[in-house]
Amino acid sequence: MKSLRTLPPAAFVVLALLAACFGTGTASGQDSKVRSDNWDKLKSLTPGQQIRIVTNDVRSYEGGFESLTNEAITLRLASGEQTLAREDILRISEAGRNPQGRNMLLGTAVGAGAGLVIGAAINNRIWDNVNCTEGPAFHCSGPPNPHWGIILSAAGGLGGVIIGGRVPTGGWHDLYRARR
Secondary structure, three states, X not given: XXXXXXXXXXXXXXXXXXXXXXXXXXXXXXXXXXXXXXXXXXXXXXXXXXXXXXXXXXXXXEEEEEEEOOOEEEEEEOOEEXXXXXXXXXXXXXXXXXXXXXXXXXXXXXXXXXXHHHHHHHHHHHHHHOOOOOOOOOOOOOOOOOHHHHHHHHHHHHHHHHHHHHOOOOOEEEEXXXXX
């Protein structure tokens, strides 16, 4: 394996793009910011909206919101309705929205950019090794043929669309936390 000191500058650009791509894909998970600790804010929930409730005894319930009173909340589980008393609830979270279109666009841009950089590096390497007597496929007057950049840019963009569309980034966002 090559040392980092011997890598060409284009390789550093590709590594930076890959790090940025994988860094943005790990943004899913629990949202550490609590939007509200007020029970009345739960009145904005709509029936059927996906919620997760964690009780004081660390049991977790996930299902569709049904109804809310000042004393309890009801949700629909696969096994039926479940009503939980307010004093037994530690936290209520809602399912976040997955911005799939944005992820696909970002993946396309990163993939196409990486493909373009790699293709340019390949073309540059070919151009450095070209001997003008090798035949008509290579030009000796002017820049190298840009076909590798175009091919790898398209392939990288396609790969980015696929990966970007499959990365989940919605997560769960806390709506309510009991004051203890």
